[in-house]
Amino acid sequence: MLMPARSTQPATGLPTDLVRGSLLIALGGTLMLKVANNAIVYYIKPELIWTVLAAAVGLVGLGLAHLLRWAVLRPAPAGWPAVLPETALLAPLLAALALPAQPLDSAALEQRGLNTFAALPAADGRLAALQADTSQWTLLDWTLALRQQADPARLRGQPVDLTGFVYTADRSLRPGEFSVVRFVVTCCAADGTAVGLPVRHAAPAPPRDTWVRVAGTLEVTTSEGEPRAVIAATAVEPIAAPATPYLYP
Amino acid sequence: MRETQPAPRISRSGRHAWIAWLLGAGLLASGGCAPLAVTEPSRALGVLSTVFLGIFIEAVPFVLLGVVVSSALHLFVSEELVARLAPRQPVLAGLAGGLLGLVFPVCECGVVPVCRRLMQKGAPLSLGVALLLAAPVVNPIVIASTWVAFGGDWRIVAWRLGLTIVIAVAIGGIVALHPSPRQLLADQVAASHAHGHDPTGGPGERLRALLWHSGAEFVEMSRYLILGALLAAMLQTVVPRPALLALGDWPVAAILAMIALGVVLSICSTVDAFIALTFAGSFNTGALLAFLVFGPMIDIKSTLMFLTIFRRRLVAIIVLLAFQMVLLATLLITYYVS
Numbered sequence: 050m051l052m053p054a055r056s057t058q059p060a061t062g063l064p065t066d067l068v069r070g071s072l073l074i075a076l077g078g079t080l081m082l083k084v085a086n087n088a089i090v091y092y093i094k095p096e097l098i099w100t101v102l103a104a105a106v107g108l109v110g111l112g113l114a115h116l117l118r119w120a121v122l123r124p125a126p127a128g129w130p131a132v133l134p135e136t137a138l139l140a141p142l143l144a145a146l147a148l149p150a151q152p153l154d155s156a157a158l159e160q161r162g163l164n165t166f167a168a169l170p171a172a173d174g175r176l177a178a179l180q181a182d183t184s185q186w187t188l189l190d191w192t193l194a195l196r197q198q199a200d201p202a203r204l205r206g207q208p209v210d211l212t213g214f215v216y217t218a219d220r221s222l223r224p225g226e227f228s229v230v231r232f233v234v235t236c237c238a239a240d241g242t243a244v245g246l247p248v249r250h251a252a253p254a255p256p257r258d259t260w261v262r263v264a265g266t267l268e269v270t271t272s273e274g275e276p277r278a279v280i281a282a283t284a285v286e287p288i289a290a291p292a293t294p295y296l297y298p
Numbered sequence: 299m300r301e302t303q304p305a306p307r308i309s310r311s312g313r314h315a316w317i318a319w320l321l322g323a324g325l326l327a328s329g330g331c332a333p334l335a336v337t338e339p340s341r342a343l344g345v346l347s348t349v350f351l352g353i354f355i356e357a358v359p360f361v362l363l364g365v366v367v368s369s370a371l372h373l374f375v376s377e378e379l380v381a382r383l384a385p386r387q388p389v390l391a392g393l394a395g396g397l398l399g400l401v402f403p404v405c406e407c408g409v410v411p412v413c414r415r416l417m418q419k420g421a422p423l424s425l426g427v428a429l430l431l432a433a434p435v436v437n438p439i440v441i442a443s444t445w446v447a448f449g450g451d452w453r454i455v456a457w458r459l460g461l462t463i464v465i466a467v468a469i470g471g472i473v474a475l476h477p478s479p480r481q482l483l484a485d486q487v488a489a490s491h492a493h494g495h496d497p498t499g500g501p502g503e504r505l506r507a508l509l510w511h512s513g514a515e516f517v518e519m520s521r522y523l524i525l526g527a528l529l530a531a532m533l534q535t536v537v538p539r540p541a542l543l544a545l546g547d548w549p550v551a552a553i554l555a556m557i558a559l560g561v562v563l564s565i566c567s568t569v570d571a572f573i574a575l576t577f578a579g580s581f582n583t584g585a586l587l588a589f590l591v592f593g594p595m596i597d598i599k600s601t602l603m604f605l606t607i608f609r610r611r612l613v614a615i616i617v618l619l620a621f622q623m624v625l626l627a628t629l630l631i632t633y634y635v636s
Binding site for chain 2: 069070072073076080083089091092093097100101103104107108110111112113114115117118134135137138140141144145148149151152153154156157160161162165236237238239240
């Protein structure tokens with residue numbers, strides 16, 4: 050059994066082992082909770098979820114080792130100046146538990162811009178695998194197809210049926226238009242990039258961040274010498290926010 | 299030797315803790331002065347929290363792996379073994395450190411506890427610095443992901459590896475010129491003690507010791523990860539990405555922009571090749587390499603974690619040297635190779 054040195058600290062504050070053990074277990078439990086209610090997909094891509102689960106189990110194990118030591122040995126409490134640095138883990142715990150879990154939305158868009166990228170990973174492979182039926186395409190598929198095509202006008206008139214959230218503040222929008230947007234995430238929320246298309250619809254645009262399903266056809270016009278793609282919508286219906294809000298290249 | 303609870307650090311760490319908490323609270327309150335944060339603070343806070351948790355949660359498994367490896371080294375590998383295996387000549391030691399990542403495939407977060415443990419065991423400074431800078435790139439996972447991201451283009455992979463190793467070994471060699479390298483280590487590392495050999499007892503006690511040490515080290519490392527992730531998330535609200543991308547036309551500005559982006563985004567090196575690819579159209583090869591080489595070496599969260607190993611002055615020197623070398627190398631590549 051591990052034997053401690055007799056501590057000479059004053060009997061205020063909390064034992065370090067207790068603090069560390071509790072925080073480690075709390076972090077492990079919080080990560081498991083995020084995986085269980087699927088909020089984890091707001092933060093990292095699905096392929097990495099197993100690493101988080103493994104880490105959560107590991108953290109609980111580490112925390113138990115600390116709590117075991119505290120329970121068995123009952124070391125004297127360390128003073129507050131020593132304990133305070135150990136509490137940094139409260140920050141992510143608070144962020145994860147006290148604030149409502151939310152994916153990247155129009156607020157993040159305003160920081161990053163819309164369609165602010167030059168290429169997307171594995172674009173060629175994805176383009177080759179695209180189905181012929183464009184009504185199955187996601188916003189990511191449409192963005193790739195429009196960018197990679199030498200002549201986007203070839204997609205004129207193709208059926209559109211996709212989902213995304215509403216964004217109304219893009220400066221390239223004309224009257225009667227709103228943007229339908231989704232975030233493309235490669236690794237974690239930090240690298241999320243927004244892709245979107247303008248939608249022309251007779252009815253007023255839904256409030257920003259509303260998730261909608263847009264059905265219609267693609268129009269390609271020329272604006273200042275550049276092709277401009279717009280979805281001429283026949284139907285815009287609000288839908289429930291999807292469990293997996295991001296698209297992955 | 300009896301396991302002793304490490305003496306609680308007093309005023310210096312306590313001060314740092316207060317500063318960190320105040321800084322974090324201040325940053326959150328100000329929201330980075332971004333217009334959105336001023337007009338709609340709750341929305342900005344939501345984005346900040348999501349990005350912060352994204353960086354943090356993604357890094358946690360790798361930090362955990364790193365501290366477990368580090369604690370295993372601490373408990374089961376003696377200083378004599380390290381002294382026997384590590385080359386004494388600085389350049390060779392640097393090369394050994396640079397290539398060690400092939401054996402310890404950890405993210406840039408995971409390599410910090412491993413490096414710190416090796417320094418505590420008396421490994422040469424050049425080995426530690428080269429390991430720290432090179433291991434995030436010179437490992438099988440990153441090599442593979444770079445190759446996949448760039449569609450099998452071996453030249454990018456080769457440039458990335460080559461530049462990283464050369465720069466890491468060079469910086470390791472330069473800092474090793476210091477007359478007494480042990481002075482450059484942080485207090486807690488330099489004052490290492492000899493209790494790190496095999497705890498007596500069966501596998502049960504060894505496992506408990508390993509778990510306890512890993513937990514203690516994880517809590518310590520996580521402080522820097524948390525502050526780094528918070529700062530990176532803050533910077534993302536302040537630095538407008540479109541402005542950075544608009545600099546793509548001028549070579550020097552492009553390189554600087556990609557270096558800045560690498561620092562701001564603070565993404566794990568295992569997947570940053572895919573991020574680099576999103577800029578492949580607007581930026582030249584030199585700028586992309588600057589992102590791929592500098593980013594894994596130096597970003598906000600990793601630089602903060604370096605402070606657990608080295609003194610501030612050495613960390614600053616490492617950052618400056620890395621910046622200069624990457625800038626010079628990628629400029630040369632831009633003008634003479636592409």
